[in-house]
Amino acid sequence: QVQLVESGGGLEQAGTSLRLSCAASGSIFSRYAVGWFRQAPGKEREFVAAITWNGDSTYYADSVKGRFTISRDNAKKTVYLQMNSLKPEDTAVYYCAAERSGGLRVGIHQYDYWGQGTQVTVSS
Numbered sequence: 001q002v003q004l005v006e007s008g009g010g011l012e013q014a015g016t017s018l019r020l021s022c023a024a025s026g027s028i029f030s031r032y033a034v035g036w037f038r039q040a041p042g043k044e045r046e047f048v049a050a051i052t053w054n055g056d057s058t059y060y061a062d063s064v065k066g067r068f069t070i071s072r073d074n075a076k077k078t079v080y081l082q083m084n085s086l087k088p089e090d091t092a093v094y095y096c097a098a099e100r101s102g103g104l105r106v107g108i109h110q111y112d113y114w115g116q117g118t119q120v121t122v123s124s
Helices: none
Strands: 003-007 010-013 018-025 033-039 046-051 058-060 068-073 078-083 092-099 118-123
Touching (some): 003 092, 018 092, 033 078, 046 078, 078 092
Parallel strands (some): 010 118
Antiparallel strands (some): 018 078, 033 046, 033 092, 068 078, 092 118
16 A cells, blocks of 8 residues: 655746655655646646656656656655746646556556646646
8 A cells, every 4th residue: 555645836926837746655655656737626636747657757748848847756756847938738736646546647547556746736
């Protein structure tokens, strides 16, 4: 069993940066791949970024490529999402999710555990 807790959300102006954290419990978290997703009001939850269990590979949605960076520190059982050059369209609740196989996944239903989400609001 893995429990995930997101933090770091807030209200920021366009063009600034924010770093989200996803803290995990569970001794085998280091074997799990992790993804970040987001859901804006009235929209479906969408994939943002993913990282493999050992951090060797990452994958991004086109909308955030070049602006967001996903990373992990398995010793701290934490995955990060560094968000730069924020845009108003980045406004959403951001969720982290863990996946048992350890590989890169982009589908919501491919993930086994989810956090409760953290709100990110970007003003223009």
